[in-house]
Amino acid sequence: MLDLAAEKPAPEPRVIAGEKHDWELVIGMEVHAQVASNAKLFSGASTRFGAEPNANVAFVDAGMPGMLPVINEICVAQTVRTGLGLKAEIHLKSAFDRKNYFYPDLPQGYQISQLYHPIVGEGEVLVEMPDGTARQVRIERIHLEQDAGKSIHDMDPAMSFVDLNRTGVALMEIVSRPDIRGPEEAAAYVTKLRQIMRYLGTCDGNMQNGNLRADVNVSVCRAGSYERYQETQDFSHLGTRCEIKNMNSLRFIQAAIDYEARRQIALLERGESVIQETRLYDPDKGETRSMRSKEEAHDYRYFPDPDLLPLEIEQEWVDDIASALPELPDVKKARFIESFGLSDYDASVLTADTASATFFEAVVAKSGNGKVSANWVINDLFGRLKKDEREIEDSPVSPDQLGGIIRLIEAGDISGKIAKDLFEIVYTEGGDPAEIVEARGMRQVTDTGAIETAVDKIIAANPAQVEKAKANPKLAGWFVGQVMKATGGKANPKAVNEVVSAKLGL
Template structure:
């Protein structure tokens, strides 16, 4: 924990917040968890539904081996224990978009056990979140309530798509940490290629368990493992963006504090976050449904994994974000901050590595993080839509590095690359943008300037800062192509003696 624990003031003193998150991550796969129907997003309603997904009588589920591999890969990426024996159970409840009347899930024996990941707060400090488990389960279909005033429309395309439910321990202590945890988890999943992580498309959905307690109580819980030290928790369902996660937690914690301070008690319940009002409200229908009557699914045999198969997956794991960040610092000499920013996104990291190949890594990192990302953000684009390729960017950085062009001219070349494309070296050659390092040419310009502005030249002796005006004039006269270092040296010599 950081030195400053997040607290909320109340009439009876400060309160602390404790959270555990359940993340539903849609597994990247062609076909569903137990059927051969497609998983692609945005298809016409009920066109990606097999008779298994529609729960027609007599249909049997057959597990998708790739999905099992994806779950194991994710478990390894979360530094978690892989359970070589796991089992599928039926979780029974009624809802129109759940045609089976039960969800096939893993209750008692999940495929992945305890693990942990390191996350980074807004201020750059790091904290560990322990993972309780990861299990495989089926997604439900989609209910649409606004197509007709008196009916609900049901699309089963999503029914049976594989989800990984990733459950954290109650290690999250502030809205900032909750958002940092989800964002780190998403980064890891995207590096592994096991979940797309797009929250807008519902590929990653968060349920947040929130409770409040007095200072000191949480530490007692951590020492003893006894949950009775913590407050009663409420589960907030389906909070679908990092911003909403923060909002929902802030609202819910305050709601609980108000109830307790007015002498009330918190009911353990499921609540829904309303993004329009920023408020959470009770989901009454879910209360009874909490009696899920789990039992082993008789249609499925236990899932048994071989150690050598697990080892094979482990050997082929890609480099993960923490390792990449550390390598950017230790081998490439980047600052911890720059390395974190680059490693936090798989595509940005890959782009950077291509730019930095054979180049000065710090210079490459500055250009990718500042110029390129500044421009992408301004245009609302992502790195995958970037009009300037990594190879072009690498060429540009190379031209700065070998002093063919100055940093200032490089910005102009970047604009040309962005708007028109082309080879940076050829652009510089064709448009005569090469930096002038010929001191004779620079000297001539300077001599002329001093001769034309004797008063200004004299004033530099008293106010050395006034030399900036001369630098600007030289650059102007030479269309920015003069080597700034050479200009400075010659000016120093001529004006200050």
């Protein structure tokens, strides 16, 4: 199996030239992923998106007195599954803490989280860039916690409303080390996490619905300081960080990081200090703005939740989850490259999501040719689906149909040009490719006699062109084109080339 990480160089650090110094950008991220579960973390209330406000609220979610939390085993299993997918350490014993703060959409007055004893420890993820470079981003921890509700301010200018449907929904907070070095890497990191979790089925990754969002910690340091941090693991080399909250767009993540880095550089070059704080990104203005000073753990008065015993799980249970893990993106990509001879790019496109990978493998099972199948899936099918704004799950052409078209090409029954026409018929009308070819007389002409007759007619009608082709053999292609035109594109191109060359004495 190919080791993708070993074969790719690390991307160069993002260096930003200031007026006085060169600066390096350092980024750490806290990605909040909603656990794929039908019920919330500590109640049986539904997690269905799009319900009427406050329709999915249990008594414990609303903070009613005397209501006790009961942990959802599915949420625990999904978090363990995610940890295993990120090659992380699974802690057999973890514990929940209360993070205390007051806000209208937090009716309990605290959030149940895991500060001191998270369920998942250190892991890593390989982040690949479009230029072929890759970086290993270290995962510090993954902990389970409750989501808060949602405050709504735009329904009535004089009032604010609270929707508690999200309150108590299980989140996995995936905390990275400060290993990310640029806006593009940050977006690629979130994309890779989303891809892995979708493969695992632990989070749907829907950023538009708020099911995946990120807090981005940005700092800048003088060029060369990050190298000293790597040697010493002393965070003082990295500069003061600011956290940009609740980013739910890859494009906005990149824009916010770029703006924030330049803002901090401008401060430092004026001789001012960067204040550690929480900021929000305004996409309309393209800038970050201060939200509040950055809180530390002691500001939230964390303490063990008295209503929840420490969570203890068995190694055998973890092993059972591990044994049922699907093939993950990096492994699948390496297999596609090795087994089907695909390029790195093609394998990346086909493994971007499970639906595409599954579709491709089903096409190969029918066609028997991996490289040709990849070309058809990526260029013809994906191109047409994108044009029609359709997803692979809604493809009018099934894997069996597309594989059937490719088999007809491989068998010499149809030419590439005929295959394009056949694909369009199957896409718009459906049907079995082989039956369509027979019913519509689309089978390729392979009879040498018929091809020779067509070539003889064209040679006889174009003596001047014959002389030119004999003087310059490259011009023989004109005769091939004329034969293909005369036969409606049904003649076997290879056979036509051979006959034309023989007739012209080339």
